[in-house]
Amino acid sequence: MAIGFIGGSGIYDALPLENTREVDVETPFGRPAAPPTVGEFGDTGREVVFVPRHGVDHQHSPTTLPYRANIFALKELGVTHVLASNAVGSLREGLPPQTLVLPDQIYDRTKHRDLTFFEEGIVVHQQFAEPYCPELNGILEDAAESATDADVVRGGTYVCIEGPQFSTRAESEFYRTQGWDVVGMTTIPEAKLAREAELAYATIAGVTDYDVWNDDSQVSLAEVLENAAANETAIKETVEAAIEAIPEDHACDCHSALANTINTPDDAIPESTTEELEPLIGDYVE
Numbered sequence: 001m002a003i004g005f006i007g008g009s010g011i012y013d014a015l016p017l018e019n020t021r022e023v024d025v026e027t028p029f030g031r032p033a034a035p036p037t038v039g040e041f042g043d044t045g046r047e048v049v050f051v052p053r054h055g056v057d058h059q060h061s062p063t064t065l066p067y068r069a070n071i072f073a074l075k076e077l078g079v080t081h082v083l084a085s086n087a088v089g090s091l092r093e094g095l096p097p098q099t100l101v102l103p104d105q106i107y108d109r110t111k112h113r114d115l116t117f118f119e120e121g122i123v124v125h126q127q128f129a130e131p132y133c134p135e136l137n138g139i140l141e142d143a144a145e146s147a148t149d150a151d152v153v154r155g156g157t158y159v160c161i162e163g164p165q166f167s168t169r170a171e172s173e174f175y176r177t178q179g180w181d182v183v184g185m186t187t188i189p190e191a192k193l194a195r196e197a198e199l200a201y202a203t204i205a206g207v208t209d210y211d212v213w214n215d216d217s218q219v220s221l222a223e224v225l226e227n228a229a230a231n232e233t234a235i236k237e238t239v240e241a242a243i244e245a246i247p248e249d250h251a252c253d254c255h256s257a258l259a260n261t262i263n264t265p266d267d268a269i270p271e272s273t274t275e276e277l278e279p280l281i282g283d284y285v286e
Helices: 067-076 132-145 169-177 190-196 221-245 271-276
Strands: 002-007 017-022 037-041 048-054 079-090 100-102 105-109 150-154 159-160 182-184 200-209
Touching: 002 067, 037 221, 048 067, 048 221, 067 079, 067 190, 079 221, 100 132, 100 182, 100 221, 132 150, 132 169, 132 200, 132 221, 182 200, 190 200, 200 221
Parallel strands: 002 048, 002 079, 079 200, 100 150, 105 159, 159 182
Antiparallel strands: 017 037, 037 048, 079 182, 100 200
């Protein structure tokens, strides 16, 4: 088992790993945001693969960052479980900055992103009712409660907006009327792609601001970065504890998510597609 960690805003360095190496990976969807760092974690010796979502210098925007290459690279490197972090704004009085949220639902408000690996010559209809792995979410919750003094809230809806601009006040107020909990820019399409790649995936969202529904919050970049930095330690502590807690033989429905989802007959799928996507569909397409 190898475990992936995708670091969001404010987390550009790997966890404390030993025997590290950077791996230059080329995927059918280009190169990931940065060469993945592979190493062994602590006394467990468990292999961990780290990718900074936006690149080491935060050079990729939420719309154009290479989501597909990031996830495909993790799959190629043998990752089975992915822990991610996101910086988010709060839509609730009870979720102040520096709270950690483990969302269990997503509302997609993005407009310009590649949402699937399966576009050329193959159609896949993937179930996505539970966008984050419930089992991995539970492990994250237990890890957070044992590893950090930060306030941790499990459950809630993450509304993913296109960005890179923050919300208008009207948008922010609308999200609140829908009962959603946090707003961010990067969980889509990452969660969808992880499911298509049959990876167990969950995220820990660090609240950086109150979004603009709150009259006292203007959501400046300075505020976001300051609170993202304050959340970094708690997020890393949680992820480290979760890595230790994932059972060595853990398997869940996420790991067979492609079963009975491919709607195109094998003989109708172009050979080039079968070859390019072999790490994803090799068990299902002859």
